[in-house]
Amino acid sequence: MKLFNVGAMRQATDGARLSATKDLVQRTLAQHGLVPQSGQTIKQEMPVLPSLNSMLGQFTCRTGNADVVQLTVPEGAQFRRDTFTCPAGSRTYRTYIPASSVMGVTGVIMMLHGCTQTPEDFAIGTGMNALAEQHRFIVIYPAQSRGENAQSCWNWFSRGDQRRGKGEPSILAGIASLVAEEHGVFRDKTFVAGLSAGAAMAVILGETYDDVFAAVGAHSGLPMGAAKDVASAFAAMAGTALDPGPRPVSAVTTRTIVFHGTADATVHPSNGEAIARRAVDLNARQSIETECNGDAAGRRFTRVISSDLKRNPIVEHWAIEGQGHAWSGGHAAGSYTDARGPDASAEMIRFFYKSNDEDL
Numbered sequence: 001m002k003l004f005n006v007g008a009m010r011q012a013t014d015g016a017r018l019s020a021t022k023d024l025v026q027r028t029l030a031q032h033g034l035v036p037q038s039g040q041t042i043k044q045e046m047p048v049l050p051s052l053n054s055m056l057g058q059f060t061c062r063t064g065n066a067d068v069v070q071l072t073v074p075e076g077a078q079f080r081r082d083t084f085t086c087p088a089g090s091r092t093y094r095t096y097i098p099a100s101s102v103m104g105v106t107g108v109i110m111m112l113h114g115c116t117q118t119p120e121d122f123a124i125g126t127g128m129n130a131l132a133e134q135h136r137f138i139v140i141y142p143a144q145s146r147g148e149n150a151q152s153c154w155n156w157f158s159r160g161d162q163r164r165g166k167g168e169p170s171i172l173a174g175i176a177s178l179v180a181e182e183h184g185v186f187r188d189k190t191f192v193a194g195l196s197a198g199a200a201m202a203v204i205l206g207e208t209y210d211d212v213f214a215a216v217g218a219h220s221g222l223p224m225g226a227a228k229d230v231a232s233a234f235a236a237m238a239g240t241a242l243d244p245g246p247r248p249v250s251a252v253t254t255r256t257i258v259f260h261g262t263a264d265a266t267v268h269p270s271n272g273e274a275i276a277r278r279a280v281d282l283n284a285r286q287s288i289e290t291e292c293n294g295d296a297a298g299r300r301f302t303r304v305i306s307s308d309l310k311r312n313p314i315v316e317h318w319a320i321e322g323q324g325h326a327w328s329g330g331h332a333a334g335s336y337t338d339a340r341g342p343d344a345s346a347e348m349i350r351f352f353y354k355s356n357d358e359d360l
Contacts, residue, residue, distance in 0.1 A: 071120045074099055074133065084178065088170035089148075094119040095179060096139040098132040107137040107189035108180045109352070110172065110205075110213075112198030114220075114336055115153040119143050122195070125327055125334020126345045135349060137189075140179050142172055156200035157233035162225060164208040168201060173209040180212075191352045193217030195327055195336065196267065200226065203275055206254040207247055207282075215255040216279075217348040220267050220325050223274040239268030244278075253283045257316040257351040259344045261323025269319065276304070276317035283315070284308045299323060299341035316351055318342065 073079045076099030083092045109132075113122035119141030123129050132139050144152040154161075154168060161167035172192075180190045192213045194202035199221025206216035207224050225244020227233035232242050256279035260272025280287050287306045294301055299320055306315040320328055320341045328344040330337025 071124055071129075076102075077129075077133070079129075084171065084175045086171060086174045088165075088167055088174075091142050091145060091168075091171050091175070093140055093142040093175055094123075096123065096129050096132055096141070098129070098136060098138075100133050100136045101138070101183075103136060105138055105183045105185060106135055107191065107353070108140065108176065108183065108185045109137055109349075110140040110142065110176050110190075110192040110202075112142060112154060112172070112192065112194030112201050113144070113152070114194070114196035114198050115149075115151045117152065117195075117198075117335060121334050122198075123334075125330045125337045126195075127331050128345050131345055131349055135353075137349075138179060138183055138185070140175060142175055153197040154194075154201035156197055156204060156222065157227040157229065157236075159228050161201075162204055162208070169205055169208045172201070172205055173212045176209075176212055187212060188214050189353075191215045191217070191348075193219070193348055194221065195219045196221060196325065203256075206256065206279075210250050210252050210254045213254060215257070215352045217257050217259075217344075217352070218272070218275050219259040219327055219344055220261065220264055220272070221258075221275065222267060222271040223278050226271065226274070236271065237267050239270045241271060241274055247278075247282050250282075253314060254279075255283070255314050255351070255354075257318075257348055259318045259320065259328055259342075259347075261320045261325065261328070261338075261341075263322050264325045266325035272317065272319070276306070276315050279315045280306045287314070296342040297329065297340045299328075299338075301342055313351070313354070316347075318344075318347070 071079065078097040080095045080097070081092060082095065083090055109128070111122060111126065111128055113119060123141055128139050144154055146152060149155055158167070161169060163169065176190060176192065190213055192202045192205050193216065199218040202216050203218050203221060203224050206213055222236055223241060223244065226236040226241035228242060236242065256275065258272050258276045260269050262269055284306070286309055288309065288311065290305045292303050294303070299322060301321060302319045304317045305313050307313050323338055323341055326336050326338035328338055328341035330339065332339055
């Protein structure tokens with residue numbers, strides 16, 4: 001599909017042309033879930049792209065579940081609420097400490113929600129707290145500030161939020177480091193994962209703070225540097241991501257697991273492929289690929305495992321047939337989930353710890 005050039009100047013020579021132009025803009029935006037804010041109009045001289053927050057607020061499909069969620073905390077567990085502040089800014093966050101942690105903490109996982117979601121909603125939809133109880137790890141759920149993004153989207157598309165020591169990456173890495181230090185967890189057991197805009201930010205953290213995070217889980221997200229502003233974010237979501245250029249050489253490897261539905265109409269599946277490809281390129285000069293096909297809960301999938309020459313898995317890419325923009329194997333009580341398909345949460349934990357469940 002050829003994207004409409006929403007930024008170009010056009011003269012409206014008659015009412016028919018103006019009407020046709022406005023209709024084209026509206027239809028193009030509607031196809032991608034991008035609509036102007038209430039009260040916004042298309043001006044005669046120039047079609048208007050929605051505001052930054054309005055546009056990225058449609059980054060995930062709305063289900064209505066995000067506004068009413070209830071989370072049950074088992075006896076002995078804690079679901080703390082705290083605020084972290086650093087020179088780059090501040091954010092509130094929830095920390096789930098499982099009751100099983102009294103037997104020793106095995107790691108820390110940061111979970112980044114998608115647009116319009118909350119930490120509580122994301123915890124319910126992914127079922128990550130139950131896995132934390134089973135495997136004794138701490139879960140961090142940062143909350144995006146409405147003051148920083150009106151639709152609670154992480155600002156993955158902003159150049160100022162794609163760098164080490166700046167913006168949201170600095171804040172989020174600071175939170176993860178603080179919690180990991182509190183519980184005596186080192187870098188090799190500190191991980192980050194996210195959905196949609198949260199996945200895009202998780203990928204950024206994996207590259208800018210590879211000294212903090214050992215592995216990344218990206219579900220329905222976009223690669224590092226896929227966009228730099230509103231127009232490029234619009235294009236990236238449609239499948240035309242920017243080339244972020246080379247990443248500085250690092251002495252450590254940030255392993256990556258990617259999930260993406262082949263029927264995702266919100267974030268084009270090519271973005272999942274790009275995340276996996278870049279992760280392989282960054283972490284191994286040579287790699288060995290193994291592909292397998294299977295089905296889980298009624299959905300078929302293709303799983304490509306990329307390993308280094310020592311057969312250590314460094315990247316996994318799961319393409320789930322027929323799945324849209326939703327967390328695979330998620331719980332219906334949360335928003336943006338699909339109960340069908342492989343359990344993305346459980347597979348991420350397996351990949352993060354590089355072992356079978358019984359070895360955790």
